Amino acid sequence: MNPMPIFRALRPLACLAVLTFGLSAQAADLTVSAAASLSNAFKELAPGFEAKHPGTRVLLNFGASDALLAQISKGAPVDVFASADQDTMDRAEVQKALLAGTRRNFVSNRLVLVVPTTGTVPVKALADLQGAAVQRVALGKPEGVPAGRYARGALEAARLWPAVSAKAVYASHVRQALDYVARGEVDAGFVYATDAAVQPDKVRVVSVVPTESPIRYPVAAVAGGAQAEAARQFIDYLLTPAAQAVLAKHGFLAP
Numbered sequence: 143m144n145p146m147p148i149f150r151a152l153r154p155l156a157c158l159a160v161l162t163f164g165l166s167a168q169a170a171d172l173t174v175s176a177a178a179s180l181s182n183a184f185k186e187l188a189p190g191f192e193a194k195h196p197g198t199r200v201l202l203n204f205g206a207s208d209a210l211l212a213q214i215s216k217g218a219p220v221d222v223f224a225s226a227d228q229d230t231m232d233r234a235e236v237q238k239a240l241l242a243g244t245r246r247n248f249v250s251n252r253l254v255l256v257v258p259t260t261g262t263v264p265v266k267a268l269a270d271l272q273g274a275a276v277q278r279v280a281l282g283k284p285e286g287v288p289a290g291r292y293a294r295g296a297l298e299a300a301r302l303w304p305a306v307s308a309k310a311v312y313a314s315h316v317r318q319a320l321d322y323v324a325r326g327e328v329d330a331g332f333v334y335a336t337d338a339a340v341q342p343d344k345v346r347v348v349s350v351v352p353t354e355s356p357i358r359y360p361v362a363a364v365a366g367g368a369q370a371e372a373a374r375q376f377i378d379y380l381l382t383p384a385a386q387a388v389l390a391k392h393g394f395l396a397p
Contacts (some may be wrong), residue, residue, distance in 0.1 A: 156199040156360065158264075172372045173219055175203045177226035177252065177288070177359065179334045183392040184224075190388070191379050198372050206315040208286040214246040214364055221367035222376050226251070226316070227288035231360040239369060241272050241363035242388045247395035248380040252335040253351040258326040259344055261285045265330045265349050269368045280311045280322040281330030290315040293332035314374040320345065334391035358397055378393060 143237070155301035177185050181204045188200040194265030203220070207230040214220050215237055223240070225231045234240050257265050263275045271279055290312070297303040312327050313319035316337055323331040324344035331345075334357070338347050361380060379385050386396070 149282070149284055170198050170369055170372060171201050172198050172221050172369045172376060173201045173203065173367075174222040174224065174376065175205070175213065175218075175220045176224040177207045177210070177365065178204045178356055179226055179289070179337055180204070180224060180252055180359070181317065182340060183336075183389050184393065186392070187380070187385055187388050188225070190384065191376055194379070195375060197374065198369075206207075206282065206287045208316070209290075213239075219368065220364045221373040223262045223364050223368045224248075224361040225288070226357070226359055227291065227370075228355075228358065229277070229291070230288060231362065239365055241367070241373070244374060245362040246377055246378060246381065247337050247358045247397040248361050248377075249386075249389050250356055251394060252357060253296065253332060253353055253372065254335045254338050254347045255330060255349045256323050256338050256347050257330045257346040257353055258323055258328075261329060262340050263329040265282060268300050268302055268349070269349065271297075271304055271309070271330060276329045277309060278311050279306055279309045280313055280327040280328040282316050282317040282319055282332075283312040287313065287315055289319065289332060292353050292357060293351070295354050297356065299352075307373060339393045342350065344354055359394075 180387050182203055182311055188202060190202060192200055207225040210236050214223060215389060224305060239349060265276060282292040284290040284294040297306050311322060316333050319331050320333045320337045322328045324341045338345050363370060367373055
């Protein structure tokens, strides 16, 4: 019996097996959309997660929490969503954008008032922002940036919003507000304590700003994400002692 016809019949199956193995061996991309204030910390955390989960590659996407939710709502391929506030994550739940049972708080933060280190305008507290010497104040646009909402709430509670909003320079995300202050383009600005720590040579914290509610960051897996199991693993990883130590190094507080 001539074995060649049998060999020719089996060869396509063997090639298919090799192809299938090759595809399964490729890295699975885990896409994480996270608030801009998490940029430095998550960039450091990603390699640690990848080391513990060989075959998984973390792709990071940063921006204002509201903008990230808008991307997810429009079908962007995202597996994990980390927001800088509860309100945005609540809206994600209402939109049924989250995988049920995966939402967790993983860090907390503080809102601070900062000034340029080279600035000469005397600003030491919120009340100073209404003075004539202060002409420009940077903050995230409240309609789309959690840090901006926290700032507006604090100013409203202090009855300073009308005076400060007239001087506002709105940023599309909190890191842009930080850049405005660092470059000396404004007299003061509102950012998170973790953001201020990124450029200590260019911005100076003058006060911690009280907020109506604690600033806790939630994270959740996105419904319909291609990597649901890896998403759960990433969320669990964020709460491990090793990951929490990295987050603490970047100024974040326990959830």
